Amino acid sequence: MTERIKSLVLIVLIATSLILTWQLWTYQPNLEELDEASSTTESIGDTIQLEDVVLPSNLMYSVGDEKRMTYGNADDLTEEVVDDLYNLDLWNFVLVDEVYDQEDVYPGQDYIELIYPAGIPAELLQSFVGREEELDLVDLSTEFDRILLFASGDEVVARFVSFQPQLYLEAYVDLNMNVFINDYLLSNHHEDTFSVYSEMVAPHGSRLEKPIYLPVEQVDFMRRSYEIDGSNYISASAFEELLFEDETIQVDRENYIASSEQMSVTNNLFMEYINATSPASVRENPEHVTLQAFNYVNSHGGFTDKYQLYRFTTNNPSLDEAVRFHLVENGVPVLGSGNHGVIEVTRSHQQVISNYTRPLYTLGTDVEFSASETLPEGEVVWDAVTEDYDVDEIVDVRIGYDMSHEQEVTELITFTPAWYVQTTTGAWHRVELFQSEGDYNGLE
Secondary structure, eight states, X not given: OHHHHHHHHHHHHHXXXXXXXXXXXXXXXXXXXXXXXXXXXOOSSOOOOGGGTSOXXXXXXXXXXXXXXXSSSOSHHHHHHHHHHHHSOEEEEEEEOOOOSHHHHSOSSOEEEEEEEEEEEHHHHHHHHOOHHHHTTSOTTOEEEEEEEEEETTEEEEEEEEETTEEEEEEEEOOOHHIIIIIIGGGTTSTTEEEEEEEEEOGGGOSSOEEEEEESSOEEXXXXXXXXXXXXXXXXXXXXXXXXXXXXXXXXXXXXXXSSEEEEEETTTEEEEEEOOOOSSOOSSOOOHHHHHHXXXXXXXXXXXXXXXXXXXXXXXXXXXXXEEEEEETTEEBOOSTTTTEEEEEEETTTEEEEEEEXXXXXXXEOTTOEEEEEOOHHHHHHHHHHHSOGGGEEEEEEEEEEEEEESSSEEEEEEEEEEEEETTSOEEEOOOOOTTOOOTTOO
């Protein structure tokens, strides 16, 4: 009986083995073709909105006989003012193109001035206010340097000012008058502002002088540090998949090449991508270079920290156009450290992105021992600047950050505040300051 049971079990096991073997030989899994994009890097960060990078660097409040300016653009009130301006309705646009002096531009009553470091191209302004037909009043190449907000009768007015060409475009803003006066204008003494006076510059021979606002007294700015580790670095191989159109060859750890493209990496901190492709023809009515540069970087989530539009150049189709987005720390731009705090995009032939440079790291954890540093008052700074530059060479003077990278026990990125001057070349230069009564921290 036992032998029969064993034989029966053996027969069952053999039969089961034969069935499984047959299924293994004949079974074809229903695998769908893998989507090639699903196995590649699609982005290195989150996408943002255009208005996140086209921001005023500072707000200046002119109330009565006093002028006060924000330290940067990171305070809550600045955010509220900008949000209202970008999102509220504007109507009854009027162009005034006979502008000769300050009295023609600035209202005789209290106002708020939004200061844009690179200007706002009219084409970008269209995307913010959504009133393309009214903005046809001006040439799309017009760049608006400042926006003034003030009360006129029962309405709030936004005046978009261009210093070159000398004109302004103004419209009514759908903003409650009490909100504008009590919540915005009369908040000029909030803790994120300091008292300023103005110096006048007229770069490029413009007859309409542009005010530069400088502090009446010494000001304190934070020296900040961030601790970074491996998780804060962006792999260069990610850009190999994101940027190259043709198959690449990795020459070594720092160089990638393709038929008409190449990418180089410096110390795992910085990358440069070059595209030598030439288009078959010149594109008609190309979009503004700032829009194309923004969309190019944003398409792969490239604004991995807070960046702001700080410079762009537009030329004829035979020349290159460049756009620079500066890293901004707590509302204050990085103006030193060469290009290591900058994303720069160059366009050739009005359509091809021919050069792309950027940092390969993001900011890590804010170190708690960040300290305050005292910077000199505007009069001292202006005297130093005008010793080295003619007034007609000066475009802007402002406080910015120098950024340093240190690697000791921990790896740190440190932001040190200093005074900078921008000249008509577009470059920013650290102001050389010497104080007989004592050194100012962080200054050369």
